[in-house]
Amino acid sequence: MNINEIKQLTKGKQYNFLRDNEHLGKNIVLLGVTGSHGTGVNTKNSDVDIRGCATNSKREILLGKDFEKIEDKPTDTIVYSFPKLVRLLTKCSPGVIELLGLKKEYYLYISEVGQRILDNKKMFLTQKAIKSFGGAVTNQLKLIRSGKAKNIGKECSLLIRMYLIGLDIIEKGEIITYREKERDLLLDIRNGKYIDKNGNIMSEFFKIVQKYEDRFIHGKEITTLPKEPDWEAINDFISSVNEDIVCWQIPERYKEL
Incomplete structure (x- = not known):
């Protein structure tokens, strides 16, 4: 299965949760094909692994709530909340960090916030x-x-x-x-x-x-990587994204794949 076939697959009913789940839909900011396909070693029998990120809603941010992740096991899809993704990235979690290093065509969706995450990926790289x-x-x-x-x-x-x-x-x-x-x-x-x-x-x-x-x-x-993350820069980044969500200043929101 090539990337165009995967993109078509995700428009099917089995992936409706991406559009219908209350935490996903318009809140998705980044979605990519990882696993064997994302690394280029897929075979005809390889599963499709999708990973992504969705921001919390305005209400969740103001109430300090976090859905953390939505997992759909039948499709091997995991979408992390923005705070959860950041926490995992600061630990350089192998299964998550690879989402930030995909080839361009393997991203199914990148919003303005998603692009900001990709643009700041080196901020998360430490020892x-x-x-x-x-x-x-x-x-x-x-x-x-x-x-x-x-x-x-x-x-x-x-x-x-x-x-x-x-x-x-x-x-x-x-x-x-x-x-x-x-x-x-x-x-x-x-x-x-x-x-x-x-x-x-x-x-x-x-x-x-x-x-x-x-x-x-x-x-x-x-290695020349810093020992610890630049927490001030990371917290500024989190604050900036959350402020934009609360104030409705994010210009692009997810509608469909």
Whole structure:
């Protein structure tokens, strides 16, 4: 399924919740295709993963309420509230940070507020990425070694993908979700190039893992990322967005995909 087919898919009944849910609809500010499609390693059987952000309503902001997230498991869609998204971004959460590094065509919707989030994405990049991505790859490696993974090729590919995205953040301060340069490598891994006829992972794969782990360790030593987020700048950003919502100064609101 290509991106145009995905865009058409999201106009169907199964995605009506994006338009009808009281917290979504006109409150959506950012919506993108993540997962295998967003990173460029999708196959014909790949699921469609959609992630996004919606602002709280004027009433919710004034009352200090937050819906946090809307999740639709049948379509593998999660839309975070603006405050929840910001909290996760300040932790450099791997599953969320990739939403800010998609190729342009993989964004289904970007409002004025959504563009402001994308324009300020580097504000969220700190050395917290070392812990978040380091923890993610450690857990992923444990899953792979446990023998409990349902699709070992897919899980191995995901491991390397997390290394690559994390390394870009730590080494260069950039979020690059679509892995064009490494696409062939990731697809080879996913399609079983490093799995023997008995279903065991070959030693060559773990040599690849070690190469990226060594880079990750070195990256921790040379990174120029700040240790902590600039909380004053982040709070100013949150305040600015919320003020615009309360005062009805946001020019563009979501209507339909």
